[in-house]
Amino acid sequence: MDKYVDDFGRLQSIVESIGTDLPLPLIVVVGAQSDGKSSVLESIVGHPFLPRGEGCVTRTPIKLFMRTTHAENGCDPVEHISVSYDTGMLGGVAREALVTHTKRLLDFRRIAQAIQEATRELTGGRTGIVENLVTVNIQSPRVPNLTLIDLPGMIENVNEGMPEKMRDDVNRMIRHYINIPTAIILAVHQAGSDVIMSKALRAAKQVDPEGKRTFCVLTKLDLVDRQVDITNRLNGEEVGRILKVRRVFGIINQTGHTNHTNGFMSDFEESGSTQQEPRNAAELEDAFFQQRPSYRKISKLHGRDKLVSHLTSVFRAHIRDHLPELRRELDVSVAACNEELAALREDDLPADDGPNHENWQFPLLVKFINKFSKALVKSIDGNVDQGSDKLTGGVCLERLFNNTYWRNLDRIVPLSNVSAQQVWTQIQNCGGIEPQMFLSTDAFKFLVKNEILRMKDESVNCVYLAHKEMLIIRDRAAAMSIKDIRRRYPALHEKITDTVAEFLGKRQAKAREMVEDSVLMHLDYINVKHKEFRAARTRAEVLQLPGKHEAVQIVPGGNNDEEEEEEEDEEDDVDDNEGKYSSNCDPEDKNQMGWKEKLDCQKIMFLVTEYFDIIRDIVRDSVPKIIVRFLVNEVKDKIESILMTTLQPSEVYEPLLKESEDTAAIRRELTARRDQLNEAIAIVKELAIEPLGN
Structure with a gap:
């Protein structure tokens, strides 16, 4: 076998086995239905092997992989035929696993039946097309060294029984293949039809406007009326008006080797030629060109043999031209494999025994814990790139303490749910049986404690x-x-995160306890001699109701609008005797409050508000400090030792560091893939220096 072709075949096999989309050179055969694509392929193979029928018979891309075999060591050349296809995707529905079906055949006559069976399996019995590739592998002394992709024929009108989108699906599939920059386009057109109507040439022009990788094959020359001269089509002049292709080839319809109309065989007989009647396709084609005077002078440029020879030569050169690009793609794929293997931290394992080495586990555990602990501390301290466009880490805690928490405390309005009437009632209740001469300290403490308690939640x-x-x-x-x-x-990842969560839970409970105590301790001791509160008491001494000695009224933050809206004239006319307590102690009786009682209420409410503001500033300052001390810093300072203490016993970490079978399988798969890619690179290097051959 030709070494150059053999090496490229090995390269194709490697690329297919690893399932990569590397742009290998290939020849794509496109044409409209009934334009003779099947005739071209069967002419190249030398045997009829494709399914026949009405409408769209080819409904999957068919890869024709041909290799010439030779006699070796006195033995006859080997002939091998097989049809294979993958069922990883059937009828547009994904399957769980990719399954390759291969059927070995004994002769060419069974290929068509095997292709039909594969098509039925891939399409699920439907009439549409699928993208699954059916591969026909032919190794024989009678086939050339070529690889071609046969695509469904272009559809002009969707016939009855076809899916409405079938034409679009066919065109989409053809565009996909001919868009591949390494693809050689074999545009097939029926010789007897005006080339301006060629769908294949128009499709090729869209992706290859200069025609650098497009060849035109005019089929069924023997079916063209002998009175019609299509020499201009065969020499490329007429085709060039649409697309200046690299070359035009003409071939005859060789299906069955006997079905030839328009009388070229009868012409052969009537000419009285002493030559023997053609016995095979090559002789048949020769006879046709010799019997047509207009074709005789260009016969050496056309025909199946010229097409195969030229395609083989061009395909080899095409391979050589795209080797640098292919090498770059292979290098990229190897780098991607190495990156995925690095993600599995292959370098963490000892080079000799890998995960079975007896001393590798504990150092690896320490490394993981150390990396995590440092990342946690850096995230809190903020001296690390978080890799995000959002606020993360310690800055979020700072926003919580100085924005969210402050706003929530500021929303608490002291005495917002207490009216002046309720304050007065509380003053009376705290006084008991004895009348009060001065402001009630007990009432002040009762009210201020209730307000301070609101900060706890x-x-x-x-x-x-x-x-x-x-x-x-x-x-x-x-x-x-x-x-x-x-x-x-x-399991180790989960254990580390769970251990941190458990420790955080304990520290949260401690921080919550300390925060609660920091608020509740202000209920245990009301410091009326606080420096700022003494100033508030002084201001309260001059507090007067409106209209009394024209003193300035200092309004607390309580809700006493209802009482302030009472008419002042009514209050001024109250007799001193009416201000005394009556025997009826109804707390809802507003007539019991005189101007002095209202002033006392105002003073109490003012002092409660002032004292609450003092305590709120203290709590607002102390709570974040408590949280940082008993939650945040405890985690920063102790998490590494906590993790080490929890995970250090061998009976704990050894099961956690047992690599899962799934991970081991992934590593083996990636390693095998990398080895295959490196083998492909070695083949590309050989192809770059090997002679192209014949």
Whole structure:
């Protein structure tokens, strides 16, 4: 076998076996229905082997892989025929696995039946087309060294029984193949039809406007009326008006070798030629050109043998021209394999024994823990590129403490749910049986404690939000540092993240407890001698109701609009005796409040508001510090030691570092793929320096 072709065949086999889309050179046969594509292919093979019938018979792309065999060591040449196809995608429906079906045949007569069976299986019995490739592998001393792709014929009108989109599907498939830059286009057209009507040439012109990789084959020359001279078509002049193709070939219809109309065989007999009647396709074609005077002078440029010889030569040169591009694509594929293997951290394993080495597990565990811990700390501290266009890491905690939490505390308006009437009622209740001469300290403490208590829920919620943010930081750190072990050691990845989550949960409980205490301790001791509060008490001394000595009224933040809207004239006319308590102690009786009682209420509400603001500033400052101290910094400072303590026992980490069979299978598959790609690169190197041969 020709070594150049043999090496390229090995390259094709490797590329097909690894399922890559490398742009290997190929010859694509396109043409309209009934233009003679089957005749061209059968002429090249030398045998009728394609299915016949009405309408669209070819409904899958057919790859014709031909190799010439020779006699070796005194033995006859080997003849091998097979038809194969993949069922990874059937009728547009994906299957779970790619299954290759191969059927070995004993002779050419069974190829058509095998193609029909493969078509029925691939189309699922439907009348549409599918993209699955049917490969016809022919190794014989009677076939040339060529690889061709036969595509469904172009459809002008969709006939009854065909899917409406079939024409578009056929055109889409043809465009896909002829768009491949390494494809040689064999545009087939019936010789007796005006070439301006050629669908194949028009399709080729769209993707190859200069015709550098397009050849035209005019078929069925013997069916053209002998009175019609198509020499201009055969020499390329007429074809060139549409597309200046590289060359035009003319061949006759050799189906059956006997069905020849228009009388060229009878002409042969009537001429009285002493030559023997043609016995095979080559002699038949020779006889045709000799019996047509207009074709006789160009006979040496046309015919099956000239077409095969020229295509073989051009295809070899085409392979050589595209080897540099193919080498680049192979290098890219090898780099991609290496990258995927690196993602499995193949370099973490000892070079000698791999994952079975007895000393590799603990150092690998320490490495993973160290990487994760550093990434977690850096994410919190902010001195790392988060690789995101969103705020992540420690800055989110800062926004929580100084924006979200502050806003939530500011939304708490002291005494917003307490009216002046309720305050007055509380003052009276705290006084008991004895009348009060001064402002009630007990009433002040009762009211201010209730308001301070409102900050506890918001403060505890801040702990929950910080805990949630720490979990996000954990996941982010894991994605940045140990994401590679998720596929290789999923149990270890889960154990690390679960251990961090468990530790965060414990620290959250402690931080919540401390935050609650930091708020509740302000209920245990009301410091009325606080420096800022003493100033508020001084301001409260001059607090007066409107109209009384024209003093300035300081309005607290409470909700006392209802009482302020009462008419002041009614209040001024109240007699001193009417201000005394009656025997009826109804808290809803607003007539019990005189101007002094209302002033006391205003002062109490003012002081409660002032004291609440003081405590709110203290709580707002202390809660973030508590969360950072008992949650954030505890995780930063201790997570590495916690992980080591939890995972260090061998009975814990050894099962976690047991590589899954799926990961091992992926590594073996990637390694085998890389080896095949490297083998393909070696073949490309050989092809680059080998002579093209005959």
